[in-house]
Amino acid sequence: MSSEPQNLLFIMSDQHNRDMLGCSGHPIVKTPNLDELARQGVFFSNAYTSSPxxxxxxxxxATGRYPHTIGAWDNAAPYTGEQASWGHRLTEQGVPxxxxxxxxxxNTTDDTGFPDQRLPMHVSNGVGDLYTLVREAGIPIKETVPRKLILGAGPGESAYTKFDRAVTSRAVSYLREEASASGKPWVLVVSYACPHFPLIAPREYYDLYPLEDVIFPKQYGLNQRPMHFVLEEYRRLSGLADELDEADIRKAIAAYYGLCSFMDAQIGEVLSALRESGLDKTTRIIYTSDHGDAMGEHGLWFKSTMYEGAVGIPFIIAGADLPKGTTVTDNVSLVDCFPTILESAGVQLKEEDSDLPGTSLLRLARGEVAPNRTVFAEYHAAGSITGFYMLRDEHYKYIHYVDYPPQLFNLKDDPDELEDLAGDPSYEDVIRRFEEQLAEMLDPQEINSKAKKDQVRRLNAHGGREQIIAQGFKVPFTPAPGVP
Known part of the structure; x- marks a missing residue:
């Protein structure tokens, strides 16, 4: 079944753990607007980022391609438009x-396929986080900025909450004043900074979550957490190899819950404006996030790992011509957005798009099945001493670490990833199958080497390894434009 072209409202958050939604079954986090969107549409319960x-x-x-195919290794390798985006395809065919x-x-001047950027947030100084380029064991730690971010959690306003309020205001104005007057289908991207750190939630949302009620992270304690060397080094570099006080952990989680609810409220205002403008019957809506946040689970914080909290993402599609209140359990990926958006807008893929790894999710939303579909993710960035790759099929998740032992989880029987099966001889055939599947996609050693060589090149172009290490984290997160 083909899709009639419609408007598309593409809403995106930053660092939203897939479980932190009412429609995901979370017993505490309040996200009424996203829950209602899921009731009016299709919730993809096994959606994944392509890099956490x-x-x-x-x-x-943007490109519908995996990071290793476009050299997007880390937070100092921003998209410049050299590889075509879905924005290019839409604008080429007259869809604003x-x-x-x-x-x-x-920056705003590169031809990324998105010529109409309002309140754009791009990487710092057009360069990004250079510290992410230093990837080796034993790096001396100048500052434990990540640890400070957790200990600083609490109520209040941050530059990010102020920025997100401004984004909402601009989006509401667009829907009321511009979109309703448009004579042809349009695409509007509304992209928030929350619930990304800092863990500072507006008081009314922070107070929704008494500290004694928040859910303590699973496998957090030193005697519980997995002690894989790559993960241990990530914890050390974050200044989080020990155990934080329970009160500090609960404060951080309450603030994250609060930011999820704050972000949901912003989305609610945008969806209300869409309805009030009479555009809801002719507009499809997608909600997703770039990656998740581990929030203490398995003794890990932030993103940067392949555990579900970090690599899993929320994904909802709704529209008048789509099923309502449906959950799709097939595995899906961020790379599916490119063909999904094009199909929604009635725009055709070009010949050079024929090798895109994704598929349109409109078909899956309408009931087409993708049995045992395997999704892929990779990581070559901050805190990783080696490259690692995830393959997730219907039952298992396999994580391949270059030069280090793998991990294997049976997500069907162990959705919380509490038991690593990689050392169990009875799973050797499963691991071998995943190794062969990964080898068909890429050479892990070669890609790891390629990433690190490119990172050394960029380190040298910006003063060298020692200078970047001495500087440490200049800014722990991208400054919000126009917000003090």
Whole structure:
């Protein structure tokens, strides 16, 4: 069944853990607007990022390609438009695209396929986070900025909450004043910075979650958490190899819950404006995030790992011509956005798009099945001493670490990823099958080497390894434009 061209409202958040939604079954987090969107549409319960860190994930989303195929290794390799985006395809065929909020590309002047950027947030100084380029064991730690971000959690306003309120205001104005007057289908991207750190939630949302009620992270304790060397080094570099006080952990989680609810409220205002403008019957809506956040689970924080909290993402599609209240359990990926958006807008893929790895999710939303579909993710960025890759099929998740032991989880029987099966001889055939499947896609050693060589090149271009290490994290997250 083909889709009639319609408007598309593409809403994106930053660092939203897939479980932190009412429609995901979370017993505490309040997200009434996204829950209602899921009731009016299709919720994809097994959606994944292609890389659990901002800049590579967003470059992959834009191009529909995996980070290793476009050199989007880390947060200092922003998208520049050299590889065609879905924005290029839409604008080439006369579909206007407006973006409001965070894109995390290099700048506003590159031809990224998104000429109408409002309140754009791009990487710092057009360069991004250079510290992410230093990838080796034993790096001396100058500052434990990640640890400070967790200990600083609490109520209040941050530049990011102010920025997101401004994004909402601009989006509401667009829907009321511009979209309703448009004579042809349009695409509007509304992209928020929350619930990304800092963990500062507006008081009314923070107070929704008494500290004693928040859910303590699973496998957090030193005697519980997995001690894989790559993960241990990531914890050390984050200044989080020990155990934080329970009160600090609960404060951080309450603030994250609050930011999820704050972000949901912003989305509610945008969806209300869409309905009030009479455009809801002719507009499809997509909600997703670039990656998740582990929030203490398995003794890990932030993104940058292949556990579900970091690599899983929320994904909802709704529209008048789509099923309502449906959950799709097939595995899907951010790379599916490119063909999905084009089909929704009635725009054809070009010949050079024939090798895109994704598929349109409109078909899956309408009941077409993709049995045992395997999705892929990769990581070559901050805190990783080696490259690692994830393959997730119907039952298992396999994580391949270059030069280090793999991990294997049976997500059907162990959705919380509490038991690593990689050391169990009875699973050797499963691991071998995944190794062969990964080898068909890429050479892990070769890609790891390619990434690190490119990172050394960029380190040298910006003063060298020692200078970047001495500087440490200049800014722990991208400044919000126009917000003090």
């Amino acid at each position: 860190i901002c800049v590579p994930a967003r470059a992959s989303l 695209v407006t973006t409001i909020g965070k894109l995390h590309y290099r």
